[in-house]
């Protein structure tokens with residue numbers, strides 16, 4: 378058995394080795410430094426930390442290692458709760474805890490939707506040291522079970538914290554409220570993401586214990602090793618370009634792995650079927666698949682049985698698959714931060730990578746928004762148009778056939794049925810949930826309208842004021858207010 382001192386030493390040595398490796402990986406000298414080396418001293422000192430660093434820069438280790446350090450000093454269960462927006466990411470984080478925490482005899486428990494609730498409840502009652510969870514399922518357990526408690530946790534980690542707070546298609550607000558009501562006020566909170574800045578104000582409300590905020594300072598928000606391109610394509614012939622791109626990678630590279638992002642589950646499924654018809658080893662990952670299928674798809678892609686993963690944004694955050702050399706955006710992301718996370722699935726930990734975004738005539742403004750945010754111009758990716766023309770008809774015919782096949786399989790209907798089934802499995806009434814959702818949407822719409830009205834009135838007032846002074850109002854650059862103290866440990 379390890380003594381506590383031995384364990385403490387082990388985690389410190391692991392951290393040192395890990396950081397040394399990462400620095401070597403970035404021989405170009407990551408001017409922004411390694412996030413773990415910035416936040417860890419404050420964290421060990423007892424302060425809340427908000428860390429914002431580029432994708433693939435080792436944010437997971439920045440919370441796993443110091444937590445293991447603290448756990449070795451005073452081990453008990455449940456010691457730490459990690460929240461994350463997707464199920465796949467929860468498993469990935471748990472894996473890191475397992476690998477690094479093995480000498481400590483670390484017990485972890487993964488609580489995510491789509492898996493057996495009873496088995497999870499049993500695991501929770503065994504007081505694991507670390508619980509890694511998606512908010513929905515953990516909140517369900519809190520509501521339905523009294524066999525475990527998170528009242529005594531010392532650490533709350535929110536990975537991809539901005540996504541957890543966002544009111545996107547999956548809204549975590551209600552579940553987060555339930556979870557935050559169940560954790561102690563006296564705790565240390567750690568919030569990490571590659572895109573924290575937009576939600577900083579909300580996040581600060583969660584981290585009130587002398588929060589230390591660290592943001593990697595770099596002229597460009599994406600990593601240097603990432604070659605970022607756009608390819609202008611007419612909407613109707615997009616898929617022929619996609620097939621052409623993949624064929625080229627296939628011909629030119631021995632060992633290749635690509636992730637393709639799509640905007641809907643249906644497109645994801647149709648394209649997967651289509652690429653398979655062209656004999657590309659493709660596997661799909663989207664929220665309409667059963668959880669076991671999702672895990673199986675990811676495992677097969679990770680082990681290179683399949684070379685192409687075609688996914689919705691369920692795979693856009695956090696997934697760490699070192700073999701991915703190329704990311705293709707089949708649609709231009711509507712939000713720059715989605716772009717940042719998607720393309721961040723390649724060029725990780727100092728490796729090279731390429732991202733190609735298919736841009737149609739309707740998406741030019743989205744590319745400009747992306748370029749503004751990442752502070753870099755995308756370069757054009759050139760293709761042999763004549764070669765694309767040659768496969769155009771064939772690709773369109775195959776795609777249409779796949780669509781018909783999918784429609785015959787009632788994909789849309791299944792989507793509804795699956796949703797209802799899932800809700801029933803979670804002990805919820807699907808009709809009540811639908812009503813709740815509709816009400817929530819109404820409230821959101823009302824809030825939006827109210828905000829717009831306020832904005833409009835303010836603009837009118839401003840314009841009036843400026844008119845009186847006889848000149849146009851000048852746009853004032855927003856002061857970058859330091860969100861929290863950056864003072865070091867005393």
Ligand SMILES: Nc1ncnc2c1ncn2[C@@H]1O[C@H](COP(=O)(O)OP(=O)(O)OP(=O)(O)O)[C@@H](O)[C@H]1O
Nearest residue numbers: 395396398399432433434435436437571695697726
């Ligand atoms: N010090 C280190 N030395 C070598 N490799 C490291 C080091 N720290 C992290 N890594 C590796 O770097 C990769 C990326 O790390 P991680 O997944 O934590 O990135 P991230 O910053 O969380 O990215 P994202 O924003 O996409 O979630 C992982 O494979 C991880 O094992």
